[in-house]
Amino acid sequence: MRIFDDKRCDDTIRLAIDRELGSIQLDASQKSAILAQCRPSLTVAPRRRPVRRVLAVAASFAAVMVLSAGTLAAAPELRESLKGLSEDTIAILQPVNEVSEDQGIRMEVLGAVNDGGVAVAFLSLQDTTGQGRVSDTVLLKDCQISDDMGGAFANVVSYDETTETAILRLEGMGGDADAGEKITVSASSLLSGEQQVSDESTGYTVSELLASGPAAEYAAPEEGMVMGSMAGVADPEHAEISMEEIEQLKDSGKVPVLKPWAESLKIDGVDWASVAAAAKIGNQLHIQYNTDSVLGGVNSLSFRLKDASGQVLDLPMLELNIGPRTELSQELYYTETNEYVLFLPEGQDVSDMEVVYSGTTYESLTQGEWSTTFRLEKVKERLQSKLNLDLGGWTVESVTISPVALTVRGSGDMWDISGEMPMPEISIQLQDGTQVETSAAGTSVSDEGVTLNSMFNEILDLSQVKSVTLNGEALDMEYITE
Numbered sequence: 001m002r003i004f005d006d007k008r009c010d011d012t013i014r015l016a017i018d019r020e021l022g023s024i025q026l027d028a029s030q031k032s033a034i035l036a037q038c039r040p041s042l043t044v045a046p047r048r049r050p051v052r053r054v055l056a057v058a059a060s061f062a063a064v065m066v067l068s069a070g071t072l073a074a075a076p077e078l079r080e081s082l083k084g085l086s087e088d089t090i091a092i093l094q095p096v097n098e099v100s101e102d103q104g105i106r107m108e109v110l111g112a113v114n115d116g117g118v119a120v121a122f123l124s125l126q127d128t129t130g131q132g133r134v135s136d137t138v139l140l141k142d143c144q145i146s147d148d149m150g151g152a153f154a155n156v157v158s159y160d161e162t163t164e165t166a167i168l169r170l171e172g173m174g175g176d177a178d179a180g181e182k183i184t185v186s187a188s189s190l191l192s193g194e195q196q197v198s199d200e201s202t203g204y205t206v207s208e209l210l211a212s213g214p215a216a217e218y219a220a221p222e223e224g225m226v227m228g229s230m231a232g233v234a235d236p237e238h239a240e241i242s243m244e245e246i247e248q249l250k251d252s253g254k255v256p257v258l259k260p261w262a263e264s265l266k267i268d269g270v271d272w273a274s275v276a277a278a279a280k281i282g283n284q285l286h287i288q289y290n291t292d293s294v295l296g297g298v299n300s301l302s303f304r305l306k307d308a309s310g311q312v313l314d315l316p317m318l319e320l321n322i323g324p325r326t327e328l329s330q331e332l333y334y335t336e337t338n339e340y341v342l343f344l345p346e347g348q349d350v351s352d353m354e355v356v357y358s359g360t361t362y363e364s365l366t367q368g369e370w371s372t373t374f375r376l377e378k379v380k381e382r383l384q385s386k387l388n389l390d391l392g393g394w395t396v397e398s399v400t401i402s403p404v405a406l407t408v409r410g411s412g413d414m415w416d417i418s419g420e421m422p423m424p425e426i427s428i429q430l431q432d433g434t435q436v437e438t439s440a441a442g443t444s445v446s447d448e449g450v451t452l453n454s455m456f457n458e459i460l461d462l463s464q465v466k467s468v469t470l471n472g473e474a475l476d477m478e479y480i481t482e
Contacts, residue, residue, distance in 0.1 A: 145172030193363025216279025297334030
């Protein structure tokens with residue numbers, strides 16, 4: 001099972017937050033009142049950190065996200081580190097300061113902003129027991145911002161080592177909360193102590209691995225045996241098998257699954273998984289491995305080959321998750337047996353190549369119930385354009401820009417005759433020439449129409465929007481206040 005972490009980058013904090021301040025003015029009493037409400041109210045003594053195991057890496061997707069204005073108010077240590085910026089930035093967020101604590105983990109919702117379809121909340125997390133389960137790599141899983149918004153995504157934007165407090169940005173979309181309506185911010189799983197390693201030796205060459213057990217026994221997987229799969233082609237232009245061909249093989253049941261050896265094989269440096277069987281079948285190198293614990297199931301593992309010169313081969317691969325599946329939560333689940341298939345280059349002898357592994361491992365999984373409910377007002381300012389644009393199957397009726405998201409609404413059937421979904425291409429340019437980027441998107445189709453939401457990477461100052469185009473045509477945007 002893969003767990004991906006969108007890490008936030010503060011390289012452009014100063015520029016982004018300075019843009020937000022242009023139209024915001026607070027007097028001293030207003031600043032003091034908001035600052036008094038919007039900060040974590042608990043600290044714990046620092047502790048000596050234990051030495052952590054170093055295991056493994058899966059792909060990590062990095063999205064460039066900046067600290068929202070409210071984080072300066074949310075964490076005093078951030079105001080100190082960014083003391084050149086104005087505290088007026090806190091006006092972007094509605095202070096919340098609701099606390100939920102379970103399993104010794106304290107979650108406080110510091111502030112939030114909502115435009116009706118998209119909500120952003122800033123949280124502080126702290127381990128009140130001093131076990132070190134909150135760090136700069138903490139992952140908060142099974143998150144929600146209100147039931148009707150579905151799943152949400154939490155990412156660490158700052159971490160204070162002194163108090164061991166992490167500030168997270170939680171993003172949710174898809175709802176339609178009215179102004180002042182109660183919403184609930186919740187989470188039920190927390191992963192701690194992420195460690196990564198890349199292309200470490202398993203201790204075996206291909207020939208040594210294949211000789212470590214009896215000759216392979218295999219068969220096409222039984223119906224319902226494969227609970228999930230992930231295919232990949234690192235270099236599509238030069239790969240001898242395409243992603244489509246891999247998927248066709250999998251769907252046809254022609255990818256063999258190994259029968260495990262009587263005794264499993266240890267992997268150097270990995271104490272939570274072992275090789276259950278290995279075989280070379282045609283041009284497919286199969287490595288089946290088992291996990292031996294809940295954390296082992298949450299961790300990830302992948303294999304590649306390294307030649308004598310130290311070059312790692314980027315080969316097409318297929319990973320099969322073989323049932324039964326263990327459900328830990330809505331987001332976290334795993335199968336104890338997994339089979340990794342590398343598609344080898346035709347005519348190349350790989351027997352003396354080294355088998356290397358990459359992966360991600362975690363020190364602990366904490367499950368609990370963290371939930372707070374509060375009323376959240378909607379931001380009132382918008383830029384909006386009314387139009388009637390036929391995209392073939394459905395019609396765009398409005399484009400709306402709030403400080404947190406772009407919303408496209410329309411009517412009709414999004415899927416055209418060819419079965420494809422025609423999507424509008426919208427570009428937002430700021431006064432300084434910057435193109436506004438988004439970090440996520442959601443689509444909602446109902447009897448009431450079609451709604452597309454895209455969340456901005458930064459809180460947007462509407463006064464800085466210079467132009468908006470849809471499929472290359474400029475839109476006439478009107479400033480509205482609801």
